[in-house]
Amino acid sequence: MSTPLIALTGATGFIGRHLLNELPRRGYRVRVLLRRPDQVPEGASSAVIGDIASPQNMAAALRDVDMVIHSAGLAHAMSGQPENDYRTINTEATIKLAQAAERAGVKRFIFLSSIRAQSGPVAKGVLTEEMEPQPTDAYGRSKLEAERGLSQLGLDWAALRPVLVYGPGVKGNMAALLALSQSPWPLPLGGLKGKRSLLSLDNLTAALDILLKAPGPLRRAFIAADPEPVTVPEIVAAFRKGFGRGPGLIPVPSFMLGAAASLTGKAEAYERLSGSLVASPEALRRLGWQPVNSTRDGLAELARQAAAEQSGA
Structure with a gap:
C-alpha cells in the first residue's frame, strides 16, 4: 500500500505545528493547506x-488526498459579533471544506472540535459522548453545529473533542500557570x-x-483526554518538579481566593481555575x-x- 496522504489545515497553529512534525514520523505524507504561500518543513x-x-482551488488541493485533518478554526471572536464570527469560520467553513473533500473522494474527514461542544468550562460528573451536548x-x-453539519454529508467523518491541550508553545491560562509555577515564591x-482533565500534544x-x-x-464524536484528571495544586507541583523544586503550595481556603478574585474582577x-471538568476518553480507548x-x-x-x-536563550 502507498503511504497515506493527509491534507492538514491549521498547520501554523499550536496543534497544527505539532501535527506537521509528528504525522510523517507515524508514516503519513502531509499536504498543508495554506492561506498564502509559505515555507513548510x-x-x-x-x-x-x-x-x-x-477557499479556492480545492479540487487541486485535495487531489489524491486520502484523509483530511481540519485543525484550523477561530478561538477568539474578532468583530464583536461572536456568533457570526464563530459560525462563519468554525461551522460554515468546516462544512464547505468537508463538502469539497467529499467531491474529491476523500476517505475520511477528521474535525478538531472541542470539549466546549459538549459542555461549558466547568461540569458536574464525568463527561461522555452519550450525554446531551450543552x-x-x-x-x-x-463547534457542535459543525459536527451536526458533518453528519448530514455522505463521507466518513470523526470529530475529536479535546479538553485543554498542553505542550511546547501552549498559551493562555496554562502558559500563565506555567510562568507562575516558575516563580520561587x-x-x-x-x-x-x-479536578480538570488535560490532554498532552503527544496523546492528542x-x-x-x-x-x-x-x-x-x-x-461520530470522540472525547480526547488524558485518563487521569488533576487538580490545580497537582498541576503546579508537576510544573515545579520539572523546574527542579518542591511544590511550594499554601492551602488558602478556596472561599478566600474566590472573594479576592471577585474584588479584583x-x-x-477563578471559576475556571477552581471548578471541575472531567471527561472520559473511553470511546477512544475502545478504538485502541x-x-x-x-x-x-x-x-x-x-x-x-x-x-x-530559557537557559539557552
Whole structure:
C-alpha cells in the first residue's frame, strides 16, 4: 500500500505545528493547506487555498488526498459579533471544506472540535459522548453545529473533542500557570480541589493516529483526554518538579481566593481555575488508543523544556 496522504489545515497553529512534525514520523505524507504561500518543513507539500471561509482551488488541493485533518478554526471572536464570527469560520467553513473533500473522494474527514461542544468550562460528573451536548458559549455552539453539519454529508467523518491541550508553545491560562509555577515564591493555591482533565500534544497526536487508522465508518464524536484528571495544586507541583523544586503550595481556603478574585474582577477566571471538568476518553480507548504519557509526566517535561529554552536563550 502507498503511504497515506493527509491534507492538514491549521498547520501554523499550536496543534497544527505539532501535527506537521509528528504525522510523517507515524508514516503519513502531509499536504498543508495554506492561506498564502509559505515555507513548510521538508517532507510536506503545500497547496494555497486562500481564506478558509471562501477557499479556492480545492479540487487541486485535495487531489489524491486520502484523509483530511481540519485543525484550523477561530478561538477568539474578532468583530464583536461572536456568533457570526464563530459560525462563519468554525461551522460554515468546516462544512464547505468537508463538502469539497467529499467531491474529491476523500476517505475520511477528521474535525478538531472541542470539549466546549459538549459542555461549558466547568461540569458536574464525568463527561461522555452519550450525554446531551450543552455548550454554553458561541465558540462551543459553533463547534457542535459543525459536527451536526458533518453528519448530514455522505463521507466518513470523526470529530475529536479535546479538553485543554498542553505542550511546547501552549498559551493562555496554562502558559500563565506555567510562568507562575516558575516563580520561587509559595503559591496560595493548595486548597483548590476541583479536578480538570488535560490532554498532552503527544496523546492528542496518538488519538488522531487511531482515528486515521480505525476501520470505518466512524461518523461520530470522540472525547480526547488524558485518563487521569488533576487538580490545580497537582498541576503546579508537576510544573515545579520539572523546574527542579518542591511544590511550594499554601492551602488558602478556596472561599478566600474566590472573594479576592471577585474584588479584583477575576471571578470568571477563578471559576475556571477552581471548578471541575472531567471527561472520559473511553470511546477512544475502545478504538485502541493508548496514552503516550501521563499528565504529571507531561507537565513536568513541559516545564523542563521551558527551563532549557530559557537557559539557552
